[in-house]
Amino acid sequence: MAIACALLLAGGPAAAVERIELSVGRIDGPGLQLRELRADWQPGTGAGVQARVVLPAPLAAPATVRLRCARLEIGDETSCLHGEARLDAGAALQLRASGDLRWQGPERWRLQLAALQATLGYSSADGRIASEALRLDANGSALQDRAGRRAQIELRASSGQAYVEPLFLDLGQHPLHLSASLRQAPGGVRVTLATLSLTLGGIGSATLAGALDPAAPAQHHRLDVRAELTSLATAAELFARPWLAGTRIDDLQAGGGATLAATVVDAQPQRAELQLRAAAFGSDKLGGRVDGVEADLHWRADGTPPPSQLAWTSGAIGALPLGAARAALQLRPRGLALLDTLQIPILDGGLRVFTLGLDGLGGSALSADFDATLDPIDLAALCRAFGWPEFGGQIGGRLPGLRLRDRELRFDGQLRAQAFDGELTVDALRVLDPLGVLPRVSADLAIRRLDLAQLTGAFSFGRIEGRLDGDVRGLRLLGWQPVAMDAHLYTTPGDRSRHRISQRAIDNISSIGGGPSGVLSRGALRFFEDFAYDRIGWRCRLDDGVCRMDGIGPAKDGRGYVLVKGRLLPRIDVVGYNRDVAWATFLAQLKSVAQANAAQVQVK
Amino acid sequence: MKPVRTHSGLIAALAGAAVAAACVTINVYFPAAAAEKAADRIIDDVWSAAPKAPATTPEAAPSPQSALPAAQHVALAVLDWLVPPAQAQQQPNLDLSSPEISRLKTQMENRYADLKPLFDAGTVGLTQDGYVAVRDPNAVPLASRNTVRTLVANENADRAALYREIATANGQPQWESQIRGVFAQRWIAKAQPGWWYQAAGGQWQRK
Numbered sequence: 001m002a003i004a005c006a007l008l009l010a011g012g013p014a015a016a017v018e019r020i021e022l023s024v025g026r027i028d029g030p031g032l033q034l035r036e037l038r039a040d041w042q043p044g045t046g047a048g049v050q051a052r053v054v055l056p057a058p059l060a061a062p063a064t065v066r067l068r069c070a071r072l073e074i075g076d077e078t079s080c081l082h083g084e085a086r087l088d089a090g091a092a093l094q095l096r097a098s099g100d101l102r103w104q105g106p107e108r109w110r111l112q113l114a115a116l117q118a119t120l121g122y123s124s125a126d127g128r129i130a131s132e133a134l135r136l137d138a139n140g141s142a143l144q145d146r147a148g149r150r151a152q153i154e155l156r157a158s159s160g161q162a163y164v165e166p167l168f169l170d171l172g173q174h175p176l177h178l179s180a181s182l183r184q185a186p187g188g189v190r191v192t193l194a195t196l197s198l199t200l201g202g203i204g205s206a207t208l209a210g211a212l213d214p215a216a217p218a219q220h221h222r223l224d225v226r227a228e229l230t231s232l233a234t235a236a237e238l239f240a241r242p243w244l245a246g247t248r249i250d251d252l253q254a255g256g257g258a259t260l261a262a263t264v265v266d267a268q269p270q271r272a273e274l275q276l277r278a279a280a281f282g283s284d285k286l287g288g289r290v291d292g293v294e295a296d297l298h299w300r301a302d303g304t305p306p307p308s309q310l311a312w313t314s315g316a317i318g319a320l321p322l323g324a325a326r327a328a329l330q331l332r333p334r335g336l337a338l339l340d341t342l343q344i345p346i347l348d349g350g351l352r353v354f355t356l357g358l359d360g361l362g363g364s365a366l367s368a369d370f371d372a373t374l375d376p377i378d379l380a381a382l383c384r385a386f387g388w389p390e391f392g393g394q395i396g397g398r399l400p401g402l403r404l405r406d407r408e409l410r411f412d413g414q415l416r417a418q419a420f421d422g423e424l425t426v427d428a429l430r431v432l433d434p435l436g437v438l439p440r441v442s443a444d445l446a447i448r449r450l451d452l453a454q455l456t457g458a459f460s461f462g463r464i465e466g467r468l469d470g471d472v473r474g475l476r477l478l479g480w481q482p483v484a485m486d487a488h489l490y491t492t493p494g495d496r497s498r499h500r501i502s503q504r505a506i507d508n509i510s511s512i513g514g515g516p517s518g519v520l521s522r523g524a525l526r527f528f529e530d531f532a533y534d535r536i537g538w539r540c541r542l543d544d545g546v547c548r549m550d551g552i553g554p555a556k557d558g559r560g561y562v563l564v565k566g567r568l569l570p571r572i573d574v575v576g577y578n579r580d581v582a583w584a585t586f587l588a589q590l591k592s593v594a595q596a597n598a599a600q601v602q603v604k
Numbered sequence: 605m606k607p608v609r610t611h612s613g614l615i616a617a618l619a620g621a622a623v624a625a626a627c628v629t630i631n632v633y634f635p636a637a638a639a640e641k642a643a644d645r646i647i648d649d650v651w652s653a654a655p656k657a658p659a660t661t662p663e664a665a666p667s668p669q670s671a672l673p674a675a676q677h678v679a680l681a682v683l684d685w686l687v688p689p690a691q692a693q694q695q696p697n698l699d700l701s702s703p704e705i706s707r708l709k710t711q712m713e714n715r716y717a718d719l720k721p722l723f724d725a726g727t728v729g730l731t732q733d734g735y736v737a738v739r740d741p742n743a744v745p746l747a748s749r750n751t752v753r754t755l756v757a758n759e760n761a762d763r764a765a766l767y768r769e770i771a772t773a774n775g776q777p778q779w780e781s782q783i784r785g786v787f788a789q790r791w792i793a794k795a796q797p798g799w800w801y802q803a804a805g806g807q808w809q810r811k
Contacts, residue, residue: 127738127742127749242750246761436761437711437765478707
């Protein structure tokens with residue numbers, strides 16, 4: 001420590017001291033540098049100290065400090081009454097405090113802080129922590145006596161902004177009120193947080209109680225938190241969304257209220273109880289939401305917590321509405337398990353989940369087990385929900401084991417569904433990167449014995465009778481649009497059912513293929529409502545936006561391919577000539593056919 | 605006779621092993637030049653998607669290329685097709701036609717309108733490892749700091765996926781980091797004057 005000082009005693013040689021002035025050029029201590037220290041004392045006007053300092057990190061700003069006691073009494077008890085402290089560090093920090101200090105020694109003192117006002121405009125070099133015109137008002141007291149140390153503080157922040165990456169808080173909109181009282185036993189270092197209550201305007205409040213023991217061999221910091229969130233909507237916006245930046249749920253919306261009670265020991269959560277009331281969660285990017293969520297969740301870091309309950313009144317996955325459901329869950333340290341069959345109504349059917357297990361939550365090794373059946377859902381209602389042309393029939397089936405590993409959702413077995421009196425199986429279904437920037441679906445599909453009459457019945461495409469098989473291999477969906485597949489649809493081999501195709505269906509097949517329409521309705525064939533056919537076949541190899549088409553086989557002329565092979569008289573063969581069709585064009589044609597014919601259906 | 609037979613057997617075995625080894629070892633070298641071209645094509649697409657500056661008058665717009673007669677264009681194209689550059693024959697192009705790549709590119713093109721002002725202002729810069737980063741967070745008002753952070757996080761998520769998808773689309777997933785390295789150089793090389801980038805040492809520099 002380097003001290004350069006000058007002492008000036010003013011007053012007559014025999015008289016009492018009237019004034020003492022002390023100047024110290026510089027004091028360098030660990031973590032503290034004082035410059036131009038000046039202290040003065042006069043019996044009438046009290047005492048004052050003034051210095052220039054460089055504030056320690058993280059503020060690290062030059063500042064001037066002034067301390068002044070209106071009445072300084074020195075004796076058994078040294079007291080500074082009506083004291084005032086000012087600190088001026090420019091825009092970084094302005095602080096002004098007033099109060100009284102009574103000092104009998106380091107073991108017995110008392111500080112009464114009548115008022116403290118601070119304006120903080122701090123910004124760390126890396127920009128991760130910053131505040132702008134953050135205004136704090138506080139008052140409190142601290143004392144030490146035989147019973148130890150006690151402190152009590154009341155703090156309000158009602159204007160300015162604060163940013164602690166990634167959280168941003170505008171205190172003008174959400175004023176903060178904090179009151180805390182702390183205790184420390186004599187001679188000990190264990191700090192007990194008797195209470196700390198914190199209210200954030202428009203969001204909620206929290207109370208904390210705990211103990212901090214920096215000297216214990218294994219640090220034993222215990223904190224009990226109880227938070228009451230009155231607005232989950234604001235809490236999600238301020239506290240959840242910033243953490244979710246760069247994921248597919250960074251637009252998370254929430255509503256309702258929540259109560260959380262948790263115990264944290266050594267920064268590790270030990271137990272948590274969460275109640276949700278009339279809560280709602282949704283994400284447009286992910287395309288899902290649940291409303292009217294009531295939950296009573298119990299979690300323990302080790303040991304078995306009581307069973308948890310989760311219920312909602314309605315929800316949606318994409319355009320698919322979900323009904324009310326209630327789940328009994330057992331939460332595990334890093335996962336959960338379903339205790340009872342979970343029934344989720346979907347339209348007139350529903351999903352019955354028998355097994356649902358999640359493990360490794362919050363880590364990269366997230367895994368899931370899933371087993372469910374789909375109770376038959378009316379296809380017409382399903383199509384209405386998705387805005388598709390209405391198909392008749394039902395869809396149902398079994399959803400076999402599902403596993404989530406390495407950013408990939410994989411179904412172990414086959415997914416089966418019954419629709420149009422036939423069967424649809426989905427094999428090798430995988431969802432890649434389900435929560436990432438590029439969610440993709442890949443699968444192989446097989447269609448067996450689909451009743452074409454049912455399929456075309458509601459669809460205003462034209463009536464076709466017969467049975468249809470199909471194989472779609474290497475189907476890849478990106479954003480729910482097929483981008484690659486090798487699709488093959490064909491009349492079920494050996495099918496003995498009635499094979500008829502209506503004039504309109506033939507017309508539509510030929511117009512989608514780019515051929516002329518209305519050919520049949522002009523000639524003598526217009527008297528025939530429908531025709532017998534032998535086989536239908538269509539193949540599309542989709543790659544890079546182009547569908548390479550084919551049919552049952554080559555046409556007689558060697559250039560085209562047969563889409564519909566007629567039978568008996570009058571025999572009609574439909575031959576396609578376009579080999580490469582842009583997928584977008586093909587879809588547009590299919591759509592326009594469906595729309596154009598919708599009017600005709602109404603006339604009939 | 606006996607030692608001779610053993611000897612020839614040994615030679616045969618060695619020769620067989622050599623042949624087997626020669627068959628098994630397949631070296632697929634990273635096509636650096638092709639990767640550079642591929643990167644340039646994507647970067648041009650992503651960074652040309654900016655909304656036209658209102659100051660640009662239509663008279664100033666016509667490029668010298670569009671003034672070329674169409675016939676000349678066709679002739680050049682035919683010539684290119686007949687006599688392909690020797691380099692193109694030896695070095696295969698990287699396939700950029702996968703739908704995943706197109707989709708990521710579209711997402712990045714759409715985001716560029718928001719990112720460009722930040723590049724121009726020097727708030728966000730190009731990192732040496734093929735991503736973007738907030739260079740000067742203190743230049744952003746507190747209230748919009750998270751918006752910038754989200755924008756940067758989303759761009760980086762797309763870039764990471766893009767590098768991975770290009771490697772996957774070409775059947776060489778192990779090329780991912782090399783592709784990222786090539787992109788890192790090309791983003792910086794194609795950056796507009798005044799933008800900031802990270803030099804090899806990690807320090808920020810203005811172009």
